[in-house]
Amino acid sequence: MVSRAVRPVALMVIAIAATVGLSAPLTPNNAADAAGDGFDVGNWTDPTGKQHRIRWNPCQPAVTFAVNPRQAGKTTAARSAAVADVKAAFHRVSNRTGITFSFTGRTTEIPRNSSNDSWSSRQKAAEIVVSWVNQSRPKYRSNLLTDSGSGYGSGVGGWMMRAWTDADGKWQAAIGRGFVVLNAGHNNIYQPGFGKGTTRGALLLHEIGHAVGLGHVGTTREIMYPTMLSREYSRYKDGDRTGLKRVGRPLGCIAGASDAWPQI
Numbered sequence: 455m456v457s458r459a460v461r462p463v464a465l466m467v468i469a470i471a472a473t474v475g476l477s478a479p480l481t482p483n484n485a486a487d488a489a490g491d492g493f494d495v496g497n498w499t500d501p502t503g504k505q506h507r508i509r510w511n512p513c514q515p516a517v518t519f520a521v522n523p524r525q526a527g528k529t530t531a532a533r534s535a536a537v538a539d540v541k542a543a544f545h546r547v548s549n550r551t552g553i554t555f556s557f558t559g560r561t562t563e564i565p566r567n568s569s570n571d572s573w574s575s576r577q578k579a580a581e582i583v584v585s586w587v588n589q590s591r592p593k594y595r596s597n598l599l600t601d602s603g604s605g606y607g608s609g610v611g612g613w614m615m616r617a618w619t620d621a622d623g624k625w626q627a628a629i630g631r632g633f634v635v636l637n638a639g640h641n642n643i644y645q646p647g648f649g650k651g652t653t654r655g656a657l658l659l660h661e662i663g664h665a666v667g668l669g670h671v672g673t674t675r676e677i678m679y680p681t682m683l684s685r686e687y688s689r690y691k692d693g694d695r696t697g698l699k700r701v702g703r704p705l706g707c708i709a710g711a712s713d714a715w716p717q718i
């Protein structure tokens with residue numbers, strides 16, 4: 455039965471952020487990891503008990519992203535290389551999720567919460583903002599990157615999801631904003647690019663993975679392992695790829711997402 459009555463839209467906002475550090479404790483994980491799948495995706499249970507994969511609407515024309523590279527390097531060339539790495543990382547995420555990402559340009563925005571507003575309602579430059587931050591300089595600081603007690607992590611990535619009821623009273627949910635914040639104090643630890651070693655490319659793949667809905671896994675070979683390791687290649691591994699697929703295009707469109715989340 456299809457109800458024609460217009461129902462008030464119920465809107466819920468759910469936010470999560472996941473951090474990565476050089477020595478972050480391993481996060482205990484779920485059955486999927488125990489089974490060796492090597493990925494972690496999230497579900498949200500609506501008030502009727504139905505589960506919804508926590509993900510972006512893969513059918514929106516593009517998920518936009520902007521980059522603030524001001525603290526990414528000391529020279530113009532170093533900052534440009536950082537922007538290029540962000541673009542390359544999104545290209546890889548697109549290949550694995552089937553979601554189109556579109557670069558809107560550089561920004562001076564830094565994702566952070568204010569005393570009144572969530573980062574997600576403050577974000578104007580793009581749907582996902584990637585910014586390097588300097589926690590020792592108030593102007594370039596972000597309160598999204600927290601000190602776990604042993605120092606600030608290398609980065610943090612997260613998303614904001616909204617859930618609503620459609621005209622038939624069915625619940626829908628979609629991520630509509632995301633962020634990646636990277637610690638400029640760790641710039642010297644990460645080699646530019648996606649090559650061998652401990653790389654900025656791997657860090658970006660990890661944090662953007664969070665921004666599209668992936669969680670941590672317990673298998674060291676995956677990029678979503680919560681500690682950055684020196685690697686032979688900086689790329690998504692089998693488990694990561696499976697996870698990206700399961701937050702991506704194969705799950706289909708989310709009706710009404712463009713109304714719940716005005717595109718930036």
Ligand SMILES: [Zn+2]
Nearest residue numbers: 472473474680
């Ligand atoms: Zn992480």
